[in-house]
Amino acid sequence: MPLWTIETTYRLPVYRHKTYEANTLAQACRLAIEDDDWSQEKRDYESGGETYVTGIWSGSDAAYSGDSHAIPSHYTEAHQRLAQHFEVLLGLVKVLANPNEGSPDQNFWRERAQPAIAKAEAILAGARDPDTTGDAS
Structure with a gap:
């Protein structure tokens, strides 16, 4: 029976709470999006995303070295x-x-x-x- 190395991933939400001074809601959102200071980040382990396939290779322990295969879309x-x-x-x-x-x-x-x-x-x-x-x- 063939062996396959499958890489799976899930996304972990990282968030922060920060106050911005702005004239409008849209300006406050823009400030938050453009703010690159994530020193007070929090990880939301309870809201992790779905598990999905990000890589497929032929063989045992073949990630990034074996023959790679297209991922069927329903596993993405x-x-x-x-x-x-x-x-x-x-x-x-x-x-x-x-x-x-x-x-x-x-x-x-x-x-x-x-x-x-x-x-x-x-x-x-x-x-x-x-x-x-x-x-x-």
Whole structure:
């Protein structure tokens, strides 16, 4: 049976409480974002994020040295899945909404839109991507 080295990660929130003097809420937020003094940071261990895969290599103890493999999107961080799939959905909407292209072939684009919708629903539900090739990995 093959061996795999899998790198997993989770994000740990780090926060600070600091008071800013500003004329508006927006200015106060800008000051907070631009403030690079994190000497009073606190770590929120109870609100750690999901565990997700950040690297895959063939072999035992092969991180960064073995043959690397693409990470199936349903094992990546949910925010990354959303961002990557947003681009796909935006492309479909642009094709279907572009009045300069005439009437798009509805059957051609429906075949592409249905799997994109199923994947978007899986992402929102926190589920795996739908199987598209019969591979249940």
